Amino acid sequence: DAGITQSPRHxxxxxxxxVTLRCHQxxxxxxxxxxxxxxxxxxxxxxxxxxxxxxxKGEVSDGYSVSRxxxxxxxxxxxxxxxxxxxxxxxxxxxxxxxxxxxxxxxxVV
Amino acid sequence: xxxxxxxxxxxSVQEAETVTLSCTYDTxxxxxxxxxxxxxxxxxxxxxxxxxxxxxxxxxENRFSVNFQKAAKSFSLKISDSQLGDAAMYFCAxxxxxxxxxxxxxxxxxx
Numbered sequence: 505d506a507g508i509t510q511s512p513r514h515x516x517x518x519x520x521x522x523v524t525l526r527c528h529q530x531x532x533x534x535x536x537x538x539x540x541x542x543x544x545x546x547x548x549x550x551x552x553x554x555x556x557x558x559x560x561k562g563e564v565s566d567g568y569s570v571s572r573x574x575x576x577x578x579x580x581x582x583x584x585x586x587x588x589x590x591x592x593x594x595x596x597x598x599x600x601x602x603x604x605x606x607x608x609x610x611x612x613v614v
Numbered sequence: 615x616x617x618x619x620x621x622x623x624x625x626s627v628q629e630a631e632t633v634t635l636s637c638t639y640d641t642x643x644x645x646x647x648x649x650x651x652x653x654x655x656x657x658x659x660x661x662x663x664x665x666x667x668x669x670x671x672x673x674x675e676n677r678f679s680v681n682f683q684k685a686a687k688s689f690s691l692k693i694s695d696s697q698l699g700d701a702a703m704y705f706c707a708x709x710x711x712x713x714x715x716x717x718x719x720x721x722x723x724x725x
Binding site for chain 1: 620647649658659661664709712715716
């Protein structure tokens with residue numbers, strides 16, 4: 505969807521390094537979400553935000569932090585990446601008609 | 615906690631036939647939303663259909679329809695006249711203040 509941009513689209517990083525994934529929206533939506541998708545697990549919620557500087561944990565938040573200093577940007581940070589964090593990460597926003605997802609970021613931790 | 619269960623990891627259907635994907639969920643809430651999302655190989659998540667729990671009428675979008683049984687907490691997706699482009703992973707999802715996904719059903723369309 506043109507209203508949500510995730511960057512980067514692909515990233516390979518080494519174990520122990522910090523990584524930040526960015527989600528940018530142009531729709532001025534209040535709610536934003538980070539999910540990870542793994543085979544056999546579907547999409548699992550990592551963190552979400554219900555406004556600037558207002559965030560909360562999802563079901564798989566360990567090892568991740570988030571920040572939202574502006575309505576349009578929601579950052580996901582892996583402070584020290586581990587191989588178990590190799591996954592596809594999706595950002596989503598909640599608008600009037602429902603959820604809209606970004607195109608995903610494929611992160612590989614080697 | 616709310617849960618969403620898709621009991622069919624994979625399904626196959628002949629082109630032009632009808633297929634039904636199953637989904638059950640667990641919640642103590644009375645007001646919520648249910649969704650089916652499609653994820654083709656492109657990885658994009660595409661909303662197929664949505665249902666508000668307070669509406670008894672089943673939602674329909676062209677060839678896609680749902681059978682919503684609130685008392686049974688069941689929300690199945692029926693795809694009529696299956697097309698090759700329908701091949702994808704399908705996720706059932708539940709939402710009150712956040713959205714919870716099932717593990718998905720991979721649908722294959724046989725020519």
